[in-house]
Amino acid sequence: MALNRAVVAAFLVAACSSNDVTTPPTDAGGEVDECKPGSRVTPYVRDKAAEATFPAGFLFGAASAGMQIEKGLTHADWYQWANVPGKVAAGDKPDNGPDAFAHIEDDVNALKAAGANAYRFSIEWSRIYPTRASFDSNTPDKAGLDAYHALLTALKAAGIRPMVTLHHFATPDYLDDITKPREPQTFERDEMAPMFGEWCKRMGKEFGAEVDDWITINEPLVLLVGAYLVGAHPPGPPLDIDRMFNAAKKLVKAHVAGYRALHEADTVDAGTGRAVAVSIAKHNRIFVPLDHCEERDVEAAKKTDYVWNQWMYNALVFGDWDDDLDGKLDGPNDKKADPALKGTVDYIGVNYYGVSTVDATLQLKFIGGVPAYDHLPTDLPKTDMSWDIYPHGLRQVLNQLKPYKLPVYITENGTGDSKDVNKSRYLAEHLWEVSGAIRDGVDVRGYYYWSLTDNFEWDRGFCPRFGLFQIDYASPAKTRKPTRAAALFKQIAEQKKITAATIDGLPAYAAPTPCPGPR
Ligand code: BGC
Numbered sequence: 001m002a003l004n005r006a007v008v009a010a011f012l013v014a015a016c017s018s019n020d021v022t023t024p025p026t027d028a029g030g031e032v033d034e035c036k037p038g039s040r041v042t043p044y045v046r047d048k049a050a051e052a053t054f055p056a057g058f059l060f061g062a063a064s065a066g067m068q069i070e071k072g073l074t075h076a077d078w079y080q081w082a083n084v085p086g087k088v089a090a091g092d093k094p095d096n097g098p099d100a101f102a103h104i105e106d107d108v109n110a111l112k113a114a115g116a117n118a119y120r121f122s123i124e125w126s127r128i129y130p131t132r133a134s135f136d137s138n139t140p141d142k143a144g145l146d147a148y149h150a151l152l153t154a155l156k157a158a159g160i161r162p163m164v165t166l167h168h169f170a171t172p173d174y175l176d177d178i179t180k181p182r183e184p185q186t187f188e189r190d191e192m193a194p195m196f197g198e199w200c201k202r203m204g205k206e207f208g209a210e211v212d213d214w215i216t217i218n219e220p221l222v223l224l225v226g227a228y229l230v231g232a233h234p235p236g237p238p239l240d241i242d243r244m245f246n247a248a249k250k251l252v253k254a255h256v257a258g259y260r261a262l263h264e265a266d267t268v269d270a271g272t273g274r275a276v277a278v279s280i281a282k283h284n285r286i287f288v289p290l291d292h293c294e295e296r297d298v299e300a301a302k303k304t305d306y307v308w309n310q311w312m313y314n315a316l317v318f319g320d321w322d323d324d325l326d327g328k329l330d331g332p333n334d335k336k337a338d339p340a341l342k343g344t345v346d347y348i349g350v351n352y353y354g355v356s357t358v359d360a361t362l363q364l365k366f367i368g369g370v371p372a373y374d375h376l377p378t379d380l381p382k383t384d385m386s387w388d389i390y391p392h393g394l395r396q397v398l399n400q401l402k403p404y405k406l407p408v409y410i411t412e413n414g415t416g417d418s419k420d421v422n423k424s425r426y427l428a429e430h431l432w433e434v435s436g437a438i439r440d441g442v443d444v445r446g447y448y449y450w451s452l453t454d455n456f457e458w459d460r461g462f463c464p465r466f467g468l469f470q471i472d473y474a475s476p477a478k479t480r481k482p483t484r485a486a487a488l489f490k491q492i493a494e495q496k497k498i499t500a501a502t503i504d505g506l507p508a509y510a511a512p513t514p515c516p517g518p519r
Contacts, residue, residue, distance in 0.1 A: 035293035038357055038378035044391050044429060046503065052435030053497040059161065059446025060493035061118030062111060062468055063412050065168035065218065066127065068455035069100040075130040077176035077186075078169065078458075081234040084178070089518045092461025098453050098471045099478050101147045108154040110452060110469045110480050115490035119155055120215070120411060120448045122165040123148050123207070125172050125199055132174040135195070138202065145206065152210040161272065163213035163411070163448070165281065166200055166258065169223055169233065169458070181235040186227070187251040188243070197257030204265030204276070212272040215349055215411065216258035219283040220251050221308060232459040232518075241365050245325065252315060252341070255280055259344045277346040280316070281411040284309045284400070286355040286393035287371060296360035300369025303327070304358050307367050309400060316345045317404045325366045348401050351412035351450070352430075355380075355390040381509035383426075384416035384464050389509065391429035398437035398444060407445045410434065414450035416457065416464030421510040423468075423485035428503045431492060449489065453480055463515035 032039045054060075067078050072095065082088045100107060111119055127144040129135035155162050175192065176185045186192065200216060217223070223233060224244045231238025259278045266276040287304045289297035306327050314320045319342025323333035335341075357376055360369035374386040381389045394413065401408055415426040431447065438444050454467035462473060468489060469480040492498045 032292075035291055037290050038288075038376055040288050040292045041355055041357065041376065041378040041380060041388065041390070043380060044389070046429065046432060046500070047436060049436075049500065051497050051499040052432045054431075054435060054492075055438070056496070057445075058496060059118040059409070059448075060489065061116050061120060061161075061163070061446060061448040062114065062452035063120035063163075063448040063450050064100070064122070064452050064455065065165065065170075066100075066122040066124035067094060067168065067170035068451070068457070069098045069121075069453065070124065070127070071095045071097065071099045071101065073124055073126055073170065075126040075173050076124065076170040077173050077178055077234040079126075080173055080178050086518055087232075088459055089461040089463060089516055092456065092463075094456040096473060097456045097462065098480075100453075103478060103480070104147070104151050104154055106480050107452060108151075108158050108160070110482070110486075111155075111160055112158050113482060113490070114452075114468055114486045115493035116160060116452075117493070118161045118163060118446060118448065119452070120163040120165065121151070122168040122218070123203055124170060125167065126170065128203075129172065129199075132172075135172070135174075135199075140202070140206075148207065149210070152207065156210065156271075161213065162211050163215065163409075164203070164207065164211045165215040165218050166203055167196070167216065168218040169226075171234075176235055178234045178236075181237050185235040186247070187224070187254055188247045190250075193250065193253040193257045196254040197261045200258035201261035201265045204262040208266030208270070208275065209268040210270050211266070212270045212274060212276055213409075214262050214266070214276065214278045215281045216255045216262075216278060217251065218281045219351060220255070220280060220312060221248060222283045224248050224251070226458075245366065248312075249323070252312065255316070256341060256344045279345040279347050279349040279409075280312070281349040281351050282312060283351045283353070283412075284397045285353070285373075286390065286396055287358050288355060290357040290359040290369075290372075290377075294360070296363075297358060297369060300360040300363070300367060301358040304356070304367040304369060304371055308371075309397070313345070313348065313401075313404060315341050317348075317406065318342060345406065347407040347409060347445070348404055349409050349411040350397065350401065352394045352397050352410060353413070354387050355393050381422070382512050382514075383422070384418055384512045384515050385460070386512070386514050387415075389415065389422070389426060389429075391426075391433045394430050395433040395437045395440070398434070398442045399440055402442055407443050409445055410447045412448060412450040414466045416466050416515065418463070418465040418513050418515075419510070420465075420470070420483045420485070421507065422512070423483055424488045425503070425506045425509060427485050427488060428492070428498055428506060431498055432503065435498075457515075459518050460515050461518075 226233030228244035319338040321335040356371040358369040454471040457464040472479040
């Protein structure tokens with residue numbers, strides 16, 4: 001989603017808090033003494049190695065999500081949302097996107113052309129159960145099931161390993177009524193956890209013989225920031241951080257229900273050597289103080305790092321439930337090693353897009369400051385989303401996952417680049433850092449580029465082009481055209497390495513073509 005300046009506006013109304021977080025600071029930058037905004041976020045300097053390598057069996061994949069590439073998801077909240085004037089830039093509608101169901105063969109051919117051996121996509125709840133009655137009576141939509149089976153069959157024939165997400169931002173409209181945004185919706189609803197568990201169980205049964213790698217929920221905190229702080233996601237309204245974290249706590253319960261259901265329902269090894277592995281795709285970032293000479297900014301960056309990057313996985317891996325989000329397990333509702341939560345991910349899924357500065361001038365509850373995600377006051381190259389390009393942050397994010405002692409998959413990483421001028425360098429530098437993290441001892445097993453094709457980029461519509469393959473939206477055939485990065489991806493995937501000379505030969509970053517928000 002387009003985390004944008006509105007986030008800042010959202011944070012401005014939040015209450016003040018002075019929690020004490022014990023986690024160490026994330027020192028993202030070099031030793032820069034200058035005290036000015038963003039001075040620690042220094043341009044990328046690659047290490048001196050001659051090449052970066054990847055182990056045998058490493059997954060080089062691409063990722064997508066149903067709402068962003070399928071047509072006809074008319075019973076999803078996002079479908080209704082996109083019809084509300086002012087919610088999506090240029091009034092773009094998901095139905096005018098890549099139409100993936102009509103192009104299964106093209107997409108699988110694109111994966112093959114990029115040398116990919118893995119594909120992450122979502123199965124859409126509102127496609128399979130478009131109405132509450134169809135869900136309650138367990139009457140799935142046959143055409144929907146058939147389409148996903150067809151995709152999985154084509155992937156298998158191409159030797160491409162699937163990873164399936166069961167909730168990627170879009171929710172059936174009977175669980176998210178956007179006309180009643182002040183009532184509990186999506187993960188706030190009490191019925192959501194058991195229903196989500198049931199949804200996962202049914203999908204595990206239906207597709208378990210074809211799928212071993214599962215993601216229950218994509219970017220839980222981005223989803224909720226989008227809905228309740230920024231208001232760029234349904235149902236809104238924005239500016240309610242208490243509501244956001246109450247929803248986050250319920251969402252954890254829904255994930256746990258999904259985790260257990262998938263383990264119960266999927267008992268068939270589809271080719272990975274084990275029947276089922278389940279996680280979330282967690283968006284982690286680097287948080288740096290806006291001014292590293294300002295103690296309050298430093299403290300706020302630490303707290304934000306804890307709440308955003310660690311709080312949820314601490315609960316799911318260790319069972320450490322920090323109910324008041326203060327970084328200590330001493331509150332009345334906190335729990336250490338809670339068996340109801342502990343061990344409810346089998347691997348770590350992590351999406352990485354970059355760095356945020358944290359400004360403590362105004363102190364947001366729980367995190368003590370205001371993180372900014374775009375238009376940062378730095379000298380770093382920027383993407384079409386106006387996000388900083390910060391490859392070494394990926395290595396730092398990966399290193400931060402070491403205490404969990406689980407295999408790691410980078411479930412998303414990519415850049416919006418409509419002119420296809422920066423994608424190759426972005427890809428190469430990030431993969432270089434992944435290899436560095438492996439050398440550091442992080443058990444990284446795979447990397448999924450976001451995204452296989454250009455797609456509906458939520459509130460930014462079709463302007464940002466993240467695809468390894470560009471979509472010609474105007475053509476009736478929705479032609480998939482390889483970017484330069486697709487050829488580079490293939491080379492790296494086939495050789496399982498990238499040389500410093502290859503990166504040096506790529507053009508320097510060009511100025512981005514910024515994509516406006518809806519308003
Ligand atoms: C989401 C994707 C989105 C991408 C780029 C992630 O936040 O999972 O759906 O397209 O970032 O904004």
